[in-house]
Amino acid sequence: MALKTGTLISFVAMAAAATGGGLAGCPGPSGGSGSNPANPAGCADVEVVFARGSGELPGLGITGTPFVSSLTSDLAGKSVTSYAVNYAADLAQTSAGAGATDMSNHVVSVAAKCPNTEFVLGGYSQGASVTDIAIGIPTLLGSGTTIPASLAPRVAAVVVFGNPLALYGQHIPTASSLYGSKAQEFCAAGDPVCANGANGVAHLSYPTNGMTTQGAAFAAAKVKSS
Template structure:
């Protein structure tokens, strides 16, 4: 099991190193707006090799959530972490995600949260909601704040390489989680189709994920 895990970890790192240039090239990071007691705060962690910001998947996801929640105020926060190719920054990213949620929750008692991540950002999200991964450890969101997290949506999450899903690994967040993993995606499906990992932002996945998040937010009132 240890050998298999090491092989998969190396495979993910090698793949992400190969596509880092693709992820970073031509991307204009969307600035995250500070949460000032909005109705909903979308907290998203970008993928490895992307420039700081919401990234190629987080940007369309956040935009779709905002469109779906017309009539509500929606802020967004891009998790502040290195998103390094070496896959060593997910723990620090989880700590930043957690501290942001705790800070906003303390200042804005009525704000609900939508959490999300892409690629290594999926691992950031996993760790923040208390799921152990091979990509590190970090601070986790206190259990008493879980009811204020309306939805968790991840894309190309490496957790799937180990046969795990948020829906089954987390009693607190599983019922409110949605996970997208394209067929052939090397990062979550163990495949060899690089393109499959890069298309969540325009193949309908982010729109579908946003619709799920919107339905969960509206269910909370």
């Protein structure tokens, strides 16, 4: 790992402090238009399950919120709901495993009730690590329950931003045989968390640098082709 864990913790703490001690998020669910008549009442065509970054307040977070908004627009005609992963997102980087368990449990629960709902998984910063663990990629930031392989076909896309996995020399598209072909990672140039850079502002740029829009377009294309 090119960036020591202590350095990562210090950077994330600095980023949270710079935004007032917590980054406000917008909690799910959110709704889109349209519905799948084959699904039971209350079940969406697509459920986005997103994990916020370290230090952010509960909800979808600064990156998840615009990502879900763009994806909902891109999937006009389909119903889209969202779930904000319920985990501590602590600055000490120790809660990713618990977050993965919540993400996995939520997917299992919704999949059982909604047989035709597809899923888009995503996360930002430590939330990307949550996603890594949930899809079965080991990291140094914890361990938790993974999504059963039998449900992998129900996951249309995986999109993460500022993923610390890159600091271990790994990336979801090549590290996961189940999800790699439907995954995309976004890392801003100079981001200390995924590019071993020194530009702290880069790690906070995903809501405004166009990458959430690009990620949503990628996910929408995967949903439409599934």
